[in-house]
Amino acid sequence: MHPAPRLLRRPSALSLHFPTPAWLASLLIAAIMAGLGGCASLPSNVDRPVSTALAQPETTSLGRLVQTQSAAAGAGQRSGFRLLSGADRAYTSRLALVEAAEKTLDLQYYAIHADASTDLIVARLREAAKRGVRVRILLDDLHTVGPDAQVLQLAFEPNIDIRLFNPVPGSRGSMLGRLVGALGDPAQAQRRMHNKLFIADNALGIAGGRNLGDAYFGQGQDSNFVDLDVLAAGPIVRDLSRSFDSYWNNPLAYPVQTLLTSEEVAALKKVPTAAASQAATDSTESKANAVLANAPSAPPPGGATASTSEAMAASPLGALAVPSLLDMQRLPLTWAPAIMLADQPSKIEGDEGDAEPTVVDGLLGLMQRAQKDMLVISPYFVPGERMLDVMKTMRERGVRIRVLTNSLASNDAPLAHAGYARYRERLLDIGVELYEMRTEQGGERSAFGSSMSGSGNGGGRASLAGSGDGSLVGGSRASLHSKALVIDERLVIIGSMNLDLRSKLQNSEIALLMRSPDLAQRSMRLIEPTMLTGAYRVESKDGRLVWHAPQGSGLPDSTTEPDASLSLRLLLKIVGPLAPEELL
Structure with a gap:
């Protein structure tokens, strides 16, 4: 068995609390001593001009197209949805939203990483702003560190505003500087905005688990996140926009200009050598072209290599991005009743006296209504006593419960696995079926791959339905990052939340609940093959745990955490019990 590389990091602030090695502690002390002369603080009397989502989306091409398809479907107040399972589909859909937007683009993310996939999105955002589109980007502050801070340069360009949510004072040169800045109020620093939204003209939006970065779109060098998004259209998008506005206009949202100058942002960028700079440029272009070239499409006329515009036209929303191909019939949507579950910004403000039910509270209520079965996909699964x-x-x-989560080897935060491991045997004892993702997937389409073949297009367009759903991972190593529930084969919930105490108590989250047997069945057809062929089934047998190898893998069953190195297993045993599970 081969140990998985620890190359991906969990989107949380858990590193603020866990025991650190002696050398790291020494560095931390040195940094604290260096900063004692002048403790950083956040600015006061910040000017935050109030702005809101586009009031009349029907005045845009996207809005009119949604109205047309809604009327044709007799949707009424129902909203339209499309699962975005493949990395290529998820990426090109976002690019197409940027291309199609005429008046507004609103992006809300926990993390935006500076890499090839983000470079292309940033370039398209600049182009949109130049043609008059108002761009608002709301970004959690924690990971705006070093090179990843370069996206903040957009804030100094016309028609683009960026606000940082719940900023941590102090240095942005490294994550160590972030930790030092958090020491003034560690409890507040732990509360992070984990929401993910990408909305164009208040008419179409994407919600789900993905941040922006190579590893979320199948372009990671060594490992990639297995994720799931949903494209939404119609009334539910206006609900998503209202949630965005509530965070954008909150006192915890600081315009970038109140925290940094353009020169200070530029100083955080690594300066490569000339050779490295050229290599990086070549790599960026090749990766971006590869993502676009891999977009599901029919071969271009004459068998020639598809150009960028042709690749965009073949993406799920490409028809909306090219005026001559505005044809909503190429974007089949499932129309269904839906509601949004969203945490209020007050959760991050730490207003305990006026606490409202959280997204995870809402999910617990829905679970209790299940009659037959429930399928849970949660990368970090720490149920706590109440959920148990x-x-x-x-x-x-008599409700059947199946849970797909990460194995120790596939988990990008092994200490989060410790919280899950505490409950594993008790979950098995009550009859919960547990599946743990294997980091080595059998093929490009084995993780939530092309199991929706032939569904939903009605016209046999292979480029938009069927195998066009693509794979979630571009390479063989995978880490589960999807967050979803399917209840009684009729309710589907997709969002940013994990089923753990951090999502319940610390992070703000958002989710879409769709009542649709069609979407439920499609979701299960995506997920169930991975559970059988890409995950270990865990069983308690004769007082010990057994990990049954995925079907067709040819691997033996195991009585220890499979694929995990000895050091990881020791970490789980020794450090795991010390970690407070509400921070995992």
Whole structure:
């Protein structure tokens, strides 16, 4: 068995609390001593001009197209949805939204990484702003560090505003500087905005688990996140925009200009050698072209290599990005009743006296209504006593519960796995079926791959339905990052939340709940093959845990955490019990 590389990092601030090695502690102390002469603080009396989503989306081409398709489907107040399972589909859909936007683009993310996939999105955002589109980017502050801070340069360009949510004072030169800045109020620094939204003209939007960066779009050098998004159209998008506005206009949202100058942002960028700079440029272009070239499409006329415009036209929203191909029939949507579950910004403000039910509270309520079965996909699954009790009651009523989460080897945050491991045997005892993602996937389409073949297009357009859903991972190593629930084969929930205490108590989250047997069945057809062929099934047998190898893998069953190195297993045993699970 081969240990997985620890190259991906969990989107959380958990490093603020866990024990650190002696050398890191020494560095931390040195940094603290260096900063004692003048503790950083956030600016006061910040000017935050209030702005809101586009009030009349029907005045845009996207809005009119959504209206036309809604009327043709007799949708009424229902909203339209399309699962975006493949990395190529998820990426080109975002690019196409940028291309199609006429008046507004609103992006809300926990993290935006400076790499090839983001470079192309940033370039397209600049082009949109130049043609008069108002661009608002709301970004959690924690990871705006070093080279990843370069996206903040957009804030100094016309028609583009960026606000940083819940900023941590102090240096942005490294994550160590972030940790030092958090020491003034560690409890507040732990609360992070984890929401993910990408909205064009308040008419179409994308929600789900992905941040922006190579590893989220199948372009990671060594490992990639397995993720799931949903494209939304119609009334639900206006709900998403209202949630965005509530965070954008919140006192915790600081315009970049109040925290940094353009020169200070530029100083955080690494200066490569001339050779390295050229290599990086070549790599960026080749990766971006590869992503576009891999967009699901029919071969171009004459068998020639597809140009960028042709690749865009073949993406799920490409028809909306090219005026001559505005044809909503190429974007089949499932129309269904839906609601948005969203945490209020007050959760991050730490207003305990006026706490409202959270997204995870809402999910617990929905679980208790399940009659037959529930499928849970959560990368970081730390149920806590309350959720465990809910699941026990469900099992007593005969509800089948299946959970797909990360294995120790595939988990980008092994200490988060420690919280899950505490509950594993008790979950098995009450009859919960546990599946743990294997980091080595069998092929490009084995992780939530092309299992929606032939569904939903009605006209046999292979470029938009069927195998066009693509794969989630561009390479063989994978880490589960999708967050979804399917209840009774009729309710589907997709969002940014994990089923853990961090999502319940610390992070703000957002999710879409769709009541649609069609979407539920499509989701299950995407997920279930991975559970069988890309995950270990865990069983308690004769008082010990057994990991049954994925079907067709040819691997033996295991009685220890499969694929994990000895050091990881020791970490789980020794450090894991010390970690407070509400921070995992």
